Amino acid sequence: MKKQGLTALAWLALGPGLILLPSALHALEKQPSSVYHARRVALAGKLQGGVAILFAAEEPALDFMPYRQDSDFYYLAGWNEPGAALVIVSDAPQAAAPRAYREILFLPARNLRMEAYTGVKMDAATPGVEEAAGVDHVEAMTELPAELDRLISADRGLFNNLWTQPGTAAATALLGFTATTLGSGDAPRGRDVTTLTMPLRQIKDEGEIALIKQASKASILAQRVMMQWWVKPGMTERAIAGAMTAVWMENGCERPAYAPIVGSGPNATILHYSNNDRTMQDGDLLLVDAACEYSMYASDITRTVPVNGHFTARQREIYEIVRGAQQAAIDAFVAGKSTINDHDRKDPNSLDTVAFNYINTHGRDLHGQPLGKYWLHGLGHMMGIEVHDPANYPVVLKPGMVFTIEPGVYIPEERIGVRIECDFLVTADGKLVDLDASLPHTADEIEAAMQAGKGATK
Numbered sequence: 001m002k003k004q005g006l007t008a009l010a011w012l013a014l015g016p017g018l019i020l021l022p023s024a025l026h027a028l029e030k031q032p033s034s035v036y037h038a039r040r041v042a043l044a045g046k047l048q049g050g051v052a053i054l055f056a057a058e059e060p061a062l063d064f065m066p067y068r069q070d071s072d073f074y075y076l077a078g079w080n081e082p083g084a085a086l087v088i089v090s091d092a093p094q095a096a097a098p099r100a101y102r103e104i105l106f107l108p109a110r111n112l113r114m115e116a117y118t119g120v121k122m123d124a125a126t127p128g129v130e131e132a133a134g135v136d137h138v139e140a141m142t143e144l145p146a147e148l149d150r151l152i153s154a155d156r157g158l159f160n161n162l163w164t165q166p167g168t169a170a171a172t173a174l175l176g177f178t179a180t181t182l183g184s185g186d187a188p189r190g191r192d193v194t195t196l197t198m199p200l201r202q203i204k205d206e207g208e209i210a211l212i213k214q215a216s217k218a219s220i221l222a223q224r225v226m227m228q229w230w231v232k233p234g235m236t237e238r239a240i241a242g243a244m245t246a247v248w249m250e251n252g253c254e255r256p257a258y259a260p261i262v263g264s265g266p267n268a269t270i271l272h273y274s275n276n277d278r279t280m281q282d283g284d285l286l287l288v289d290a291a292c293e294y295s296m297y298a299s300d301i302t303r304t305v306p307v308n309g310h311f312t313a314r315q316r317e318i319y320e321i322v323r324g325a326q327q328a329a330i331d332a333f334v335a336g337k338s339t340i341n342d343h344d345r346k347d348p349n350s351l352d353t354v355a356f357n358y359i360n361t362h363g364r365d366l367h368g369q370p371l372g373k374y375w376l377h378g379l380g381h382m383m384g385i386e387v388h389d390p391a392n393y394p395v396v397l398k399p400g401m402v403f404t405i406e407p408g409v410y411i412p413e414e415r416i417g418v419r420i421e422c423d424f425l426v427t428a429d430g431k432l433v434d435l436d437a438s439l440p441h442t443a444d445e446i447e448a449a450m451q452a453g454k455g456a457t458k
């Protein structure tokens with residue numbers, strides 16, 4: 001938690017136009033090796049005596065896009081390089097060939113010619129690689145088919161108890177090759193390991209929460225800089241996205257957690273708008289759904305602000321209805337009982353229903369109709385290594401979970417789109433904590449923040 005760039009205060013004092021000198025390259029902040037090891041052991045406990053084989057994300061082939069590791073692979077291995085495989089052999093004392101727990105990271109051989117492009121890599125022959133990886137054993141990738149062949153030859157029961165990421169080219173190829181080496185007509189089917197990692201990933205440990213808070217901190221700062229310094233008539237949506245990106249990266253984040261949505265006027269009513277190519281006008285609302293990723297962990301924050309610094313009466317009315325819906329969901333929250341993202345709003349404990357009922361019983365459209373029909377999406381989602389962490393919705397919200405609450409009302413006819421999104425943690429004692437609580441939230445707070453920026457430039 002050390003590497004911080006400019007403090008919030010410095011950013012707010014200096015404002016836009018500041019040219020920053022490049023700071024030291026930020027490597028990912030990893031949790032202790034013991035944490036990743038414990039996750040592998042926990043996964044092994046769910047394998048029903050089977051073996052898990054996970055592959056790292058492929059490296060983009062010289063297309064100049066930065067590499068991002070596969071989320072499950074990173075969660076289990078903390079290894080941020082392409083071309084690797086992780087094998088977890090679960091403890092199976094009753095198996096045909098009794099097995100004890102084992103974990104092996106398979107690494108591709110170094111390619112010295114490609115290292116001119118990629119930089120220096122480690123492989124199984126690199127001294128100290130096991131300590132660097134924090135995995136019990138590191139082997140050359142060429143050994144993986146042989147290892148699998150040995151395991152299945154000793155216990156044919158494993159043939160249909162291999163857990164892999166479904167649909168990945170590497171897993172399909174390996175299972176096909178295994179069929180050939182075993183002289184089998186059929187390849188092992190491979191069971192879906194992500195069904196086992198999903199519930200593990202949903203409950204965050206302290207280190208993960210600390211990383212999410214770092215992502216929150218930088219994202220809050222960027223949102224604040226946005227509303228205080230950058231939003232004004234004549235500014236482009238893209239300039240806002242760029243200014244926020246600068247704040248994220250200066251504060252140690254490696255990338256946006258998703259494509260920034262900076263939608264003004266009519267674009268505020270487009271849910272996943274990301275062209276960001278309009279010039280903002282006096283009287284517009286601006287919806288900014290933008291946040292960053294810190295050491296592989298996401299933040300996800302939306303604020304909606306008036307471009308000229310003042311909500312109209314109608315904009316303020318809609319804004320406060322959306323905020324009221326969010327507050328109603330927060331007030332109704334009960335750990336272990338409430339659910340999120342209940343699309344059909346059929347679950348009796350659904351927070352979506354609470355928020356929908358609030359919106360549908362407050363305010364009217366231009367035709368005297370209730371506003372519920374202008375809310376088009378779920379109330380929130382799980383968040384972690386991915387901005388939308390995997391889940392089978394609706395999810396019952398439990399201690400250790402991190403999720404968003406993000407009601408919205410989008411009325412194209414009035415060029416009004418409002419979404420307010422905050423990220424929440426359920427604590428061990430069942431309390432709901434707003435991770436973005438320090439960011440202006442009410443209409444009054446947003447107007448005050450925008451005025452503060454204007455005052456300072458005079």
Ligand SMILES: [Mn+2]
Pocket residue numbers: 300381404406421
């Ligand atoms: Mn979201």
